[in-house]
Each structure stands twice: as C-alpha cells, then as structure tokens.
Amino acid sequence: MIVVFASLMMAKSGVISAQNPQPVNATLNASTPIAATQALPDRSQPDATGSSIGASGISPPAKVTSQPTLSELANAAGHNTVAINFVWTLVAGFLVFFMQAGFALVETGFTRSKNVAHTMGMNILIYGLGVLGWYVCGFAFMFGGLATLPTLGGFTGLNSEFTVNILGHPFGLLGTHGFALTGAYDVGVFALFLFEVVFMDTAATIPTGAMAERWKFLAFCIYGLFIGTIMYPLFGNWVWGGGWLSQLGTNFGLGNGYVDFAGSTVVHMVGGTIGFVGAWMLGPRIGKYVNGKVRAIPPHSIPMAVLGTLILAFGWFGFNPGSTLAGTDLRISVIAVNTMLASVAGMVAATLWMWRVRGNKPDVSFICNGTLAGLVAITGPCAFVNSQSAVLIGLIAGILVVEAALFIDKRLKVDDPVGAVAVHGVCGAWGCLSLGLLADGTYGAGWNGVSGAVTGLLYGNPSQLAAQCVGVATCGIYTAAIAFVIFKFIDLLVGLRVGSQTEVDGLDIPEMGVGGYDGGYGL
Amino acid sequence: MWRRSTRAWNVSEWTRPRSKESAPQGGEHMKRITAIVRREKLDAVKRAMRELGPGMTVTDVKGQGRQKVITEIYRGSEYCLDLLHKTQIDIVVKTEDVERIALAIMEAARTGNIGDGKIFVSPVEEVFRIRTGDRGKSAI
Numbered sequence: 001m002i003v004v005f006a007s008l009m010m011a012k013s014g015v016i017s018a019q020n021p022q023p024v025n026a027t028l029n030a031s032t033p034i035a036a037t038q039a040l041p042d043r044s045q046p047d048a049t050g051s052s053i054g055a056s057g058i059s060p061p062a063k064v065t066s067q068p069t070l071s072e073l074a075n076a077a078g079h080n081t082v083a084i085n086f087v088w089t090l091v092a093g094f095l096v097f098f099m100q101a102g103f104a105l106v107e108t109g110f111t112r113s114k115n116v117a118h119t120m121g122m123n124i125l126i127y128g129l130g131v132l133g134w135y136v137c138g139f140a141f142m143f144g145g146l147a148t149l150p151t152l153g154g155f156t157g158l159n160s161e162f163t164v165n166i167l168g169h170p171f172g173l174l175g176t177h178g179f180a181l182t183g184a185y186d187v188g189v190f191a192l193f194l195f196e197v198v199f200m201d202t203a204a205t206i207p208t209g210a211m212a213e214r215w216k217f218l219a220f221c222i223y224g225l226f227i228g229t230i231m232y233p234l235f236g237n238w239v240w241g242g243g244w245l246s247q248l249g250t251n252f253g254l255g256n257g258y259v260d261f262a263g264s265t266v267v268h269m270v271g272g273t274i275g276f277v278g279a280w281m282l283g284p285r286i287g288k289y290v291n292g293k294v295r296a297i298p299p300h301s302i303p304m305a306v307l308g309t310l311i312l313a314f315g316w317f318g319f320n321p322g323s324t325l326a327g328t329d330l331r332i333s334v335i336a337v338n339t340m341l342a343s344v345a346g347m348v349a350a351t352l353w354m355w356r357v358r359g360n361k362p363d364v365s366f367i368c369n370g371t372l373a374g375l376v377a378i379t380g381p382c383a384f385v386n387s388q389s390a391v392l393i394g395l396i397a398g399i400l401v402v403e404a405a406l407f408i409d410k411r412l413k414v415d416d417p418v419g420a421v422a423v424h425g426v427c428g429a430w431g432c433l434s435l436g437l438l439a440d441g442t443y444g445a446g447w448n449g450v451s452g453a454v455t456g457l458l459y460g461n462p463s464q465l466a467a468q469c470v471g472v473a474t475c476g477i478y479t480a481a482i483a484f485v486i487f488k489f490i491d492l493l494v495g496l497r498v499g500s501q502t503e504v505d506g507l508d509i510p511e512m513g514v515g516g517y518d519g520g521y522g523l
Numbered sequence: 524m525w526r527r528s529t530r531a532w533n534v535s536e537w538t539r540p541r542s543k544e545s546a547p548q549g550g551e552h553m554k555r556i557t558a559i560v561r562r563e564k565l566d567a568v569k570r571a572m573r574e575l576g577p578g579m580t581v582t583d584v585k586g587q588g589r590q591k592v593i594t595e596i597y598r599g600s601e602y603c604l605d606l607l608h609k610t611q612i613d614i615v616v617k618t619e620d621v622e623r624i625a626l627a628i629m630e631a632a633r634t635g636n637i638g639d640g641k642i643f644v645s646p647v648e649e650v651f652r653i654r655t656g657d658r659g660k661s662a663i
Contacts, residue, residue, distance in 0.1 A: 287566075504563045509593065509595065509604065513595045513597065514595065514597055
C-alpha cells in the first residue's frame with residue numbers, strides 16, 4: 001500500500017513541503033522525510049484550543065519529530081484506527097458489565113424482601129464465578145478457533161478449532177487455544193476477552209431471576225462454575241467462534257450462515273432457556289399455586305425494578321453498538337438508534353397490551369418487562385434492519401412478552417418470579433427469527449465468509465430465514481438439554497432447592513446469615 | 524367567627540341509645556382476642572375467620588417467647604436474633620363467640636413447633652361503629 005501511495009506521489013511529482021522543497025525529479029519512498037505543513041508549534045506555550053497540535057502528536061511518534069516519514073504516517077494512521085476500535089470495544093464492555101447492577105436491581109425488586117440478601121448475593125457472585133470460569137477455559141472454548149481479530153489488531157493465533165467432518169463438511173465444535181489466556185498475550189485478544197466475558201455474565205445472571213426465592217445458594221454456586229466454562233461457550237463457539245452454525249452459509253448455502261449480531265440467542269435465549277429448565281425443575285414457590293389457582297406474589301420494590309430496567313437499557317448501548325468491535329465502523333449509530341427504538345416500542349406495546357387487553361391498569365412490571373423484551377429482540381438483528389423494522393420488532397416483542405409471561409405462569413404453571421423466561425427466552429428467539437425476515441441487505445457483506453450482505457425474506461432471500469430457524473432450534477434444544485443434565489447433576493450432588501421452612505422464613509438468614517434490610521431481624 | 528358544633532362533641536347525645544341491647548354493655552359482653560401467630564400463618568387464619576366474621580386488625584410485631592434465640596455470625600462476630608417477627612391479629616367479638624373463634628385460630632395457626640404463638644383475651648369496655656354511630660354488640 002505504501003508503494004502505491006509513493007508512486008502516486010511520484011506521478012504527481014509535486015512539492016510536498018513548504019519548508020524543505022524537494023527537487024522536482026527527486027525519488028520518493030516510504031522513508032522520505034515529510035515535514036509538517038505548519039511550522040512546528042512551541043509546545044512550551046499552553047494550547048487552549050488544541051489547534052497547534054498536529055503532526056508532532058502522532059502515535060507512535062516519528063523518529064524526527066519535525067519530519068515524519070510516509071511509513072511513520074501510515075503506521076500512525078493504522079495504529080489510531082485500531083486504537084479507536086480498542087477504546088470503543090473496552091468502553092462498551094464496561095457498559096455491559098454495568099448491566100450486572102441492572103439485573104441485580106430488577107430481580108431483587110420483583111421478589112420479596114425476605115430474600116433480598118440471597119437474590120443480591122447471587123447476582124453479584126455470578127459475575128465472579130462466571131469470569132473465572134471464562135478465564136480458565138470458557139474463552140478458549142468459545143474463541144480459540146476464531147482465526148483473526150481484524151478490527152483489534154489482527155492477531156491470528158486463535159486458530160485452533162476442534163472440527164468434525166460430517167457429510168464432507170467441516171463442523172466446528174469447540175475452540176482449543178487460549179486456556180487462561182496462555183499463548184494469547186496479545187492486546188487485541190485481551191480486549192476481546194473482556195468484551196465477551198461480560199456478555200457471558202449477562203447470560204449467566206438471567207437464570208438467577210427465574211429461579212429466585214427457592215434456589216439453594218450452594219447449588220447456584222456450582223451452576224456458576226458450569227455456565228462460564230462450558231454451557232455458554234459451547235453454543236457461542238458455534239455462532240461467534242467460527243463453529244458450525246456460522247458456517248451454514250459456506251457449507252450449505254443458507255444465507256450468511258446463522259447470524260446473531262449481539263446475542264439475542266447466544267446470550268438471551270440461552271439464559272432464558274436455562275432459567276426455564278431450572279424454574280421447572282425447582283418447582284414453584286410455596287404459595288404460588290394453591291388449589292389450582294394462580295396467586296400473585298407482588299414485588300417488594302418497584303423503585304428497584306424501574307431503576308434496574310433503566311440501567312439495563314443504558315448498558316444495552318454498549319451491548320449492541322459495541323458488538324461491531326470497531327468504533328470506526330460507523331454503522332454504530334444505526335445500531336444504537338435501532339436499539340433505542342425497539343426498547344421504546346416494546347415498552348409502549350407491552351404497557352398498552354397489559355392495560356387494555358389483558359388487564360385493567362397500567363402494570364409497572366410490564367412497563368419494565370416490555371422495555372427489556374424490545375431490547376432482547378433487537379439484539380440479534382440490530383445491525384441489519386432499518387428503523388421501521390426496529391420499531392416493528394420491538395412492538396411485537398412487547399406484545400409477545402405479555403402473552404408469554406401469562407402463558408408460562410398460568411398454563412405451563414412454571415413459576416418465574418421476574419418474567420425472565422418470557423423476556424429473554426421467548427423474545428430472544430423472536431429476535432433472531434425476525435432477522436431472517438427483516439434484514440435489509442445494507443450491512444454485513446462477507447459475514448461468516450459469505451459474500452453479499454445479510455438479507456432477509458422480505459428483501460428477497462429466504463435462505464437466511466432457514467439458517468435462522470436452524471440456529472434458534474439448535475439453541476433451544478442444546479440449551480435445554482445441557483441445563484437439564486447439569487441441574488440434575490447438581491440436584492443429586494447437593495440438592496437444588498431449599499427446605500420448605502427455610503423458604504417460608506426467607507432465605508436471608510438461613511442461607512446467607514444476614515438480613516437484607518433490617519440487620520438480620522427479618523426472621 | 525367559627526361556631527363550634529356542640530353536637531359533635533357531645534357523644535352521648537349524638538349516639539343516643541336506641542334499645543336495651545345497644546346501651547353501654549361493659550367488659551363482660553365483649554372481648555378482644557389478640558392472637559400472635561407466625562407470619563406465614565396469616566393466610567390460614569384469615570381463611571378460618573371468613574365464616575366467623577371478617578373483621579380484624581393485623582400488625583407486624585417482633586417478640587420473643589420460648590423460641591430459640593438464633594445466633595448468627597456476621598463478618599467474624601456473633602450476633603443474636605432474639606426478637607423474631609410475628610403477626611398480631613386483633614379481633615373484637617361477643618363473649619359467647621370467644622371459645623369458637625380462639626379454637627379456629629389455634630387450628631389454623633398451629634404447626635406443632637415452638638414459636639407457634641399465643642392468644643390473649645381481654646375485656647372491651649365499649650365499641651362504636653364510626654359510620655353509623657352504633658354502639659355495643661351491634662357495632663361488632
């Protein structure tokens with residue numbers, strides 16, 4: 001690229017510097033010094049506007065500050081592009097980490113005050129258990145075979161994917177490089193590690209809501225060791241790590257392979273399905289279903305629930321736009337606006353649906369659930385749809401979450417104290433299916449190694465919807481199966497559920513040894 | 524200038540006795556049942572009381588009896604949970620109903636373990652219904 005640039009310059013044979021004019025027929029190459037176009041500023045003087053800071057500030061710095069060479073300039077340009085991507089990815093990752101606080105508040109607000117220490121304890125500890133499991137092997141399993149990090153510096157050492165050959169096609173199953181970040185001490189890998197670990201922790205904390213108020217804390221801890229090490233990374237590798245679901249396009253011609261931009265299924269449907277299986281295996285809370293009637297167990301803190309929802313909505317601006325892994329990818333503005341539109345469409349749709357169709361008052365819990373439903377649903381398609389589609393996706397999610405929550409509560413008789421299964425499981429599936437319908441072909445060229453942008457059914461490409469169906473179905477089946485196996489194992493090992501007197505007294509003193517609010521006098 | 528309504532302040536004129544039954548009855552005709560029960564037994568007690576009369580006043584209380592003091596450790600040091608949360612249910616009833624209602628409450632609230640609670644019966648001097656001014660047994 002430098003040679004092309006240099007020969008262009010030679011063709012122009014123009015004078016490059018006002019201060020050091022080159023003779024017209026002088027040769028120009030990458031190491032020709034090019035003086036700054038302005039006189040070097042006197043940097044001992046304070047600069048209140050920044051207007052004097054120019055070529056002297058390039059990073060990495062030029063050998064001769066007043067005379068950067070072409071290659072130094074090219075190097076600086078590339079370095080700064082990647083630097084923008086690093087800053088973006090890391091800051092977005094910090095925003096997603098903050099969603100842990102959002103989940104903690106929503107779950108605690110929706111449940112009873114006698115279980116506050118237990119619910120909060122689960123929500124903070126899952127962060128620690130998840131990250132450590134991810135560090136030990138989860139990251140390696142999920143991204144060990146990623147092959148390249150094009151926006152984060154281009155390291156190619158994560159190139160080890162366990163693959164089986166079926167019907168003459170490679171089926172990537174699991175990465176096998178980067179355990180405890182060994183052999184991957186690369187700045188780009190570390191940025192990816194942080195960004196992806198907080199996504200895993202989002203999935204990990206969803207079941208703590210569905211299983212709240214009767215899950216034995218020890219059983220939860222053992223689950224915490226499994227989620228970051230194997231449950232999440234396995235499916236994640238198949239979609240984001242170069243595994244077989246992402247290769248449905250190159251292997252079988254199904255669109256751009258299975259596409260899930262920021263994790264409607266990889267994160268949310270996985271979390272929601274684990275929560276569903278767990279809540280079903282635990283059984284309902286005592287007093288929830290009495291004589292065949294469904295009894296409401298009201299939330300103890302609406303302020304917590306609303307605050308938590310707003311924190312989640314805020315963190316989602318890291319979740320979705322951050323998934324470009326590139327601040328230089330200007331699609332981030334479209335992604336951010338799509339995220340916002342879907343969240344508000346979901347909020348208003350759920351509010352109205354519950355108020356005018358299913359109930360008779362505006363239910364704050366569904367105002368919150370509707371917002372999150374819209375966010376979950378747009379997470380998969382956010383980069384690939386236009387704004388009208390984003391509103392539609394959110395709107396449908398808002399109605400879907402109300403119907404699903406009522407169905408699960410009343411028909412299936414699975415007790416989900418916070419509506420996590422309806423919000424994350426059901427709307428996550430809807431999100432990735434909607435991608436197969438509404439992706440408009442303006443973004444994603446070359447996604448998963450298939451030329452052509454990501455395009456859905458309504459824009460002329462039915463094969464993407466087929467890929468989405470395969471992916472969503474795989475997510476449901478795989479996640480339900482592994483959740484069942486692991487929860488069964490934990491149940492046999494230590495027991496999944498607390499004793500009934502413990503549950504009735506409140507989990508805070510018996511399980512955690514401290515009361516949530518009143519210094520332990522809550523028994 | 525505001526006028527003080529003498530009517531409102533003169534209770535006995537305002538709620539003149541209408542019949543012998545509603546004349547001041549005194550403590551031998553009406554009793555207050557105060558039941559201190561486990562918090563989770565409130566629902567069962569309410570269900571039991573549905574046929575016998577719905578009126579009750581419910582309060583969150585803390586107390587101790589013979590239930591074991593729970594010792595917990597917090598950040599390395601011990602602390603005691605001696606006052607435990609219970610629910611107090613106050614019902615004012617006619618004296619002839621006391622046995623029946625106390626038995627119903629005991630049936631509903633009993634678990635057989637220490638900490639089930641107690642029922643106290645005390646005399647009630649007078650009862651008024653605020654809406655109508657009724658007094659005595661007809662105001663229960």
